[in-house]
Amino acid sequence: MSAPARESAVPGPQGEGAAVPALVANGLGKSYGGVRAVDDISLTLGAGERMGVIGPNGAGKTTLFKMIAGDVAPTDGRVELFGRDVTAVPTARRARLGVGRTFQVSNLFREMTVLDNVRVAARGGTAGARVFWRPQGSRDQVTARSRETLESVGLAYRSDDTVAALSHGEQRQLEIAMALVGDPRILLLDEPAAGLSAAERATLRELIEQLPRTIPILLIEHDMSLALGLTDRVMCMENGHHVVTGTPAEVRANETVREIYLGRRDRKEES
Ligand SMILES: Nc1ncnc2c1ncn2[C@@H]1O[C@H](COP(=O)(O)OP(=O)(O)OP(=O)(O)O)[C@@H](O)[C@H]1O
Ligand SMILES: [Mg+2]
Known part of the structure; x- marks a missing residue:
């Protein structure tokens, strides 16, 4: 089934092609009073590329995501999505350009069914506007698309259950479904495996692994193996600063990263 047309309020991307990176962040910085949450962070996410963002608590990872998604205006720097400068473009409009995301703190509607949560996301009805197309078609089309997306994340059998009845791992799967239902052109995942058991993490890992390679992914994660x-590629941050960007092997071998994750044993890594 093809996804419904994107909202026409946003003009189609110009100059789009394999060579245009999905995301370019250039010199991004964010100050909260005296706290420099993010300082001079630059990164490029190529078409179909998957990049990890690691770093200890308070490193600035979520703040970086919020500047990319549009929730937080940078103090310095620029964000480009699909070849256009979106630094001044609000969250909902960036979502309609193709930003799908999950949140570090989940914002599911707990008393609603799984299917209804996805339907609401498909209509762009959730805070944070994680969905960028508004259905041009019928209610049936939204339902069919929502069911298809739940199937793709392995949650179809839970469609009629309330979110409150789901395990933590299933809730994280649902959040990914809600990010996927709008057929995103980039996915931002903020600690999707936080608080999950080893078995749940394995399921989630498989789910992320099996997402279409055409969707570039920026993944914040404390779990180093994930x-x-x-x-x-992986970027490590600490105290708002860039530490290193490289292949997983390069980052694993980096002295500062080893100190952060092995020397100091970040607590979430062991949970
Ligand atoms: N709205 C805010 N107002 C003031 N300070 C903030 C705000 N948001 C974040 N900070 C501060 O900015 C720094 C970076 O926070 P951020 O949440 O981006 O880190 P993080 O890397 O996502 O951490 P974690 O791994 O714990 O999720 C922290 O010192 C945090 O206290
Ligand atoms: Mg965070």
Whole structure:
């Protein structure tokens, strides 16, 4: 089934092609009063590329995501999506350009069914506007698309259950379905495996691995085996600063990263 047409309020991408990166962040910085949450972070995410963002608590990872998604205006720097400068473009409009995302703190409607949560996401009805197309078609079309997306993340059998009845791992799968239902052109995943058991993490890992390679992914993750195992490149941040960007092997071998993750044993890595 083909996805419904994107909202026409946003003109189609210009100059789009294999050579245009999905995302370019250039010199991004964010200050909160005296706190420099993010300082001079630049990154490029190529078409179909998967990049991990790691770093200890308070490193600035979520703030970086929020500047990319549009929730937070950068103090410095620029964000380009699909070849256009979106630094001044609000979240909902960036979502309609193709940004699908999940949140570090889940914002599911717990008393609603799984299917209804996806339907709401498909209509762009959730805070944070994670969905960018508004259905031009019928209610049936939204339902069919929502069911198809639940099937693709392995949650179809849970469609009629309330979110409150789901395990933590299933809720994370649902959040990915809600990010996927709009057929995103880039996915931002903020700690999708946080708080999951080893078995749940394995399921989630498989789910992310099996997402279409055409969707570039930026993945924040404390779990090193996930962050390094699922991505082509990894960026490590600490205290808002860039530490290193490289292949998973390069990052694993980096002295500062080893100190952060092995020397100091970040607590979430062991959970
Ligand atoms: N709205 C805000 N107001 C003030 N300070 C903030 C705000 N948001 C984040 N910060 C501060 O910015 C820094 C970076 O926070 P951020 O949430 O981006 O880190 P993180 O890498 O995502 O951490 P974690 O791994 O714990 O999720 C922290 O010192 C945090 O306290
Ligand atoms: Mg965070």
